[in-house]
Amino acid sequence: MAIEERPSPVRRFVRRFLATPEELDAEELQRDAAECGSTPACDCRRGQLVTVTGRLRTVVYTPRTNLPTLEADLYDGSDLIRLVWLGRRHIAGIEPGRLVTARGRIAFRDERKVIFNPYYELEAPRP
Incomplete structure (x- = not known):
């Protein structure tokens, strides 16, 4: 059993100073997802029942003649998962x-991870 070492305060400061805002955001999202007990999106496999936590990057309504869909890309800092609600045009609170x-x-679908008609919870906005 390996013991996980925490980086020194100096190393964390240098990392924060040199990292891009996108890298820092991804690290924060991964920490938040781990605290919630969610599965990292990069570890999700076909057919697996998962709980994922992240930020919606895009939300798009796709009008189709037979079945409209609302699609949102959820990013948890490790990978994207597309959430697809079939037959929906809008869901209150589902926004980038x-x-x-x-x-x-x-x-x-098209070699991308998708969850159709997911059960979802909106997290409280952060100040």
Whole structure:
């Protein structure tokens, strides 16, 4: 059993100073997801029932003649998972930048991870 070493305060300061804002945001999202007990998106496999927590990057309504969909890309700092609500045009609170916890079964569409009609919880906005 390996013991995880914490970086020294100096090393953390230098890391924060040299890292890009995107890298720092990804690290924060990964920490938040781990604290919630969520599965990292990079570890999700086809057919697996998962709980993922992250920030919505994009939300798009796709009008189709037979079945409209609302699609949102959830990023947890490790990978993207597309959330797809079939037959929906709008869901209150589902908007870019919102923190969301979603539960469902992982599928693949066009070689991308997807959860269809996920159960979701909107996280409280941070100040």
